[in-house]
Amino acid sequence: MEHKFTHPKKGLNIVIVGCGKVGLSLVDKLSKENHDITIIDRDAGKVQDITNLFDVNGIVGNGANFSTLQEAGIYDTDILIAVTNSDELNLLCCIVAKRVTDCAVIARVRTPEYSQDAAYLKSKLGLAMIINPDLESALEISRILCLPSAVGVTPFARGLAEMIRFRIPEGNRLDDRRLRELGQELAGAVLICAVERGGEVYIPDGSFRLQAGDVVSFIAPTRGSKQFLRRIGLETHQVRDALIIGGSKTGYYLAKQLLRVGVNVELIESDRQHCEELSTQLPKAVILNGDGTDADLLREAGIEHVGAVVPLTGIDEENIMLTLHTQAVSRAKVVTKINRIMFPEAIDRLNLGSVVYPKALVTDAIVAYVRSRTASKGSSNIETLLHLFDNRVEAIEFIASEGSPVVGRPLRELPTRDHLLVACISHKGSILIPGGDDAIQPGDSVIIVTTHTGLSDLSDILA
Structure with a gap:
């Protein structure tokens, strides 16, 4: 709630x-x-x-x-x-x-x-x-393709920590387990901070029992994320090759980013002149001229065997249909870009997997800046803001300032609000998943996960 x-x-x-x-x-x-x-x-x-x-x-x-x-x-x-x-x-x-x-x-x-x-x-x-919404979308998609078992990947603390969202598969070792029972799996500084199940969102405590089908968000040091996913039996290797459908600005940025990290890229674009431009801009990519919604062309491009497919046609309905088609003929990781968020419940029921909303990426970044100005008259109080689960959960990265009422006191002594977790602290470049005896220090990056919306200052976590 x-x-x-x-x-x-x-x-x-x-x-x-x-x-x-x-x-x-x-x-x-x-x-x-x-x-x-x-x-x-x-x-x-x-x-x-x-x-x-x-x-x-x-x-x-x-x-x-x-x-x-x-x-x-x-x-x-x-x-x-x-x-x-x-x-x-x-x-x-x-x-x-x-x-x-x-x-x-x-x-x-x-x-x-x-x-x-x-x-x-x-x-x-x-x-x-x-x-730049196109560049931000491309970076988000690239992060997901580098960790294909994830539904979403968001960096915090200048890339030292990240929040990973994934769906628990049937038969996974997390299924039907209480969080307090997961000592071995969660070892290595991992905190499960939000769970969506059947349209409801939970900020879980130790008694919460996970189930197959849950969409779980956890936060960890960047190098600890893959260790946790491997420990619970999920794939952690980046895709080897990707098929991008549509040579939009996002397609260009994504292809450039994937080539940079060693992923082979094939891109389909319907406009011949634009194909020639892309061939010059992306000499290491394979550029195909044709209709990306043509099933025969997709088969020729290797959709049945490729590691990832990213529909970027510019038309939401086409992107959704291409995702559903890919799921029917291939085991590829698919990331769907959707520009309009008009029917989120219907999109959720389609089970598209990873969905990227450029509008949400831009809005979250600007709202984070506005809240910083509101709280501290221009200082960079909020570094990152992420809305999760149809805006029902916020993950906010604050910079702790000298004199804040939350600084220097053990977390167990802070009267924090219900439905709120102090999920992670970055102190002088070290990432800490905090316990009750840990304290926030001035200059620390502090990541809060909560169902309360509108927090603009770290002191707002207090009840």
């Missing part, structure tokens, strides 16, 4: 330019966290639809136009977030806003050429964040 956390801190004034899928998702999340939001879009219909759904202000216009930003209250704005479909417009919105105010600015930038210069652009233009 999700527990809404009502935060007493004053919200921020936020301007969101762009009312597409990401803009709508940001409005949905941030409007629930006590922020004053103004949206800007050239499409009057989109502005009307969102202002009808949420208690936000709406302006029809160009977000890079100074008079439009004035109307949106730019001089009183804390954060401007530009997430239109145009990289150039997003960057221009941020430049104009920074010229007239000291607000923080965030831009969505997807073009590979711009992404290569992300650090330069961020520094020279004064951006708080540049976020």
